[in-house]
Amino acid sequence: MAAELDFSPPEIPEPTFMENVLRYGLFFGAIFQLICVLAIILPVPKSHKTDSDSLEPKNSETMKKPKAAAPQISKKPKKESKKKR
Template identity: 55%
Template structure:
């Protein structure tokens, strides 16, 4: 009843050049994705926010008598509607 068990680790072949390139390419892709995700999460620098705050954002406060502009309908949309009516 004595059974000879081979407990040595299985032989793993050496990775080929293509497998090595694929492995490192996947690592670089993962690092690039993490950098992109972190760039969207981390807020921008303070110097960028300060330069935006210097410019006047609200023109209504400086000229209260100025009328608000009503956006004119786009001519392309008018042309589409007219061409549909002609059909």
């Protein structure tokens, strides 16, 4: 009776190429999500001068440019209501 039982581990087939791609893709996706969550939780101190400031010089004309009043085309004229008696 004991000779009939087979306690050897079951044969596990080798993973295919697509299974490997899926496994590593999910692994890297999880790491990317953790990095994004940590970027939200841990604030990065901002310096006074950024790279975009040094690349684009600021002119006083661009800073003080007045906003032009946009014409209100979408506004419909109000209809006159009838007087109630």
